[in-house]
Amino acid sequence: MPEGALLRSLLIVGGFLLLLLLGAYWLRRWNLSTAGHRGGQLAILARLPLPPKAMLYAVRLGERVLLLAVTEHAVTLLRELSLEEWHSAVGGSQPGSTA
Numbered sequence: 799m800p801e802g803a804l805l806r807s808l809l810i811v812g813g814f815l816l817l818l819l820l821g822a823y824w825l826r827r828w829n830l831s832t833a834g835h836r837g838g839q840l841a842i843l844a845r846l847p848l849p850p851k852a853m854l855y856a857v858r859l860g861e862r863v864l865l866l867a868v869t870e871h872a873v874t875l876l877r878e879l880s881l882e883e884w885h886s887a888v889g890g891s892q893p894g895s896t897a
Contacts, residue, residue: 839859840857840858842856843856843884844888852869854876861881863881863884864877864878
């Protein structure tokens with residue numbers, strides 16, 4: 799491979815990595831700066847460890863509750879409930895409590 803092509807490839811890869819880092823930084827700052835303005839619309843209501851290396855989460859998103867299965871390689875939406883359905887299913891537990 800000629801030296802010019804190698805340098806060009808390295809610059810492209812370096813630029814791509816820089817864009818990824820800047821994007822991650824921007825997303826993190828945006829998420830932290832707007833979290834207080836949403837009125838607590840996103841919260842983990844409960845979590846349950848499942849062996850091996852998996853978790854079940856109940857996440858409140860506005861007036862909905864998402865049941866998510868989380869593994870090392872994937873996040874799967876198992877079910878979507880209304881907030882009322884969630885409260886009746888868990889016996890009226892307080893939002894924000896963890897299992």
